Amino acid sequence: DAGVTQSPTHLIKTRGQHVTLRCSPISGHKSVSWYQQVLGQGPQFIFQYYEKEERGRGNFPDRFSARQFPNYSSELNVNALLLGDSALYLCASSLNGGAFSYEQYFGPGTRLTVT
Amino acid sequence: AQSVTQPDIHITVSEGASLELRCNYSYGATPYLFWYVQSPGQGLQLLLKYFSGDTLVQGIKGFEAEFKRSQSSFNLRKPSVHWSDAAEYFCAVGSNDYKLSFGAGTTVTVRA
Numbered sequence: 459d460a461g462v463t464q465s466p467t468h469l470i471k472t473r474g475q476h477v478t479l480r481c482s483p484i485s486g487h488k489s490v491s492w493y494q495q496v497l498g499q500g501p502q503f504i505f506q507y508y509e510k511e512e513r514g515r516g517n518f519p520d521r522f523s524a525r526q527f528p529n530y531s532s533e534l535n536v537n538a539l540l541l542g543d544s545a546l547y548l549c550a551s552s553l554n555g556g557a558f559s560y561e562q563y564f565g566p567g568t569r570l571t572v573t
Numbered sequence: 574a575q576s577v578t579q580p581d582i583h584i585t586v587s588e589g590a591s592l593e594l595r596c597n598y599s600y601g602a603t604p605y606l607f608w609y610v611q612s613p614g615q616g617l618q619l620l621l622k623y624f625s626g627d628t629l630v631q632g633i634k635g636f637e638a639e640f641k642r643s644q645s646s647f648n649l650r651k652p653s654v655h656w657s658d659a660a661e662y663f664c665a666v667g668s669n670d671y672k673l674s675f676g677a678g679t680t681v682t683v684r685a
Contacts, residue, residue, distance in 0.1 A: 462616075489671075491671070491672070491673075493673075498677075499677060499678070500577075500663050500665075500675030500676055500677050500678050501617070501663070501673075501675050502675075503672035503673065503674070506671045506672060508671075513670075513671055514670045514671040514672050516672065548616055548617065550617075550673075557605050557624040557625075557667075559667075559671050560605045560607075560667030560671065560673060561605075561607075561619070561622055562619075562673060563619060564609070564616040564617040564618070564619075565616050566615060566616040567615070567616050569614075
């Protein structure tokens with residue numbers, strides 16, 4: 459079975475622009491989470507979606523938004539990009555139910571560079 | 574609020590030697606605990622998890638971890654390190670809002 463896939467792999471944007479990152483979960487997983495990992499730090503939670511509904515949100519500004527589609531894939535959108543948004547964006551998928559909601563499997567990430 | 578501390582930023586170990594990575598967590602309820610490994614430029618791979626029950630858990634690649642509630646710790650161990658174990662290791666705790674909170678990570682260097 460394929461793991462979590464993300465696209466694009468790398469992206470370079472200019473300050474003020476908008477970006478959309480995409481994620482496809484493991485087959486059978488209905489929950490998708492997004493994390494931001496700045497160089498030298500651990501991942502920081504941005505969102506979790508389940509059945510197209512936002513189920514959790516981290517401490518990120520409203521410039522960050524996401525959605526989940528009927529096939530459980532997801533998009534992360536970031537508006538008005540800042541230099542500080544440069545990071546590796548990780549998508550993770552999980553089964554739903556109790557502890558298994560926390561057992562998250564990560565994709566390879568999208569490296570976003572804002573210039 | 575939940576938090577994770579990994580006291581060691583960088584550890585260097587000889588190939589064939591044992592490895593122990595420390596993790597301390599802060600969380601009021603029974604925690605869900607995880608160790609992930611990240612190779613340069615890659616995503617995170619789940620090594621092992623603790624939900625409940627036996628406090629010594631086995632993972633992939635020969636890793637194990639022990640949950641000690643009295644010390645709020647979940648240390649990762651491997652008896653004999655291979656050069657391919659050089660990577661960054663992250664400890665994480667699952668909180669009650671479905672998110673994982675990660676530590677800052679420990680970079681492991683393996684010398685021949």
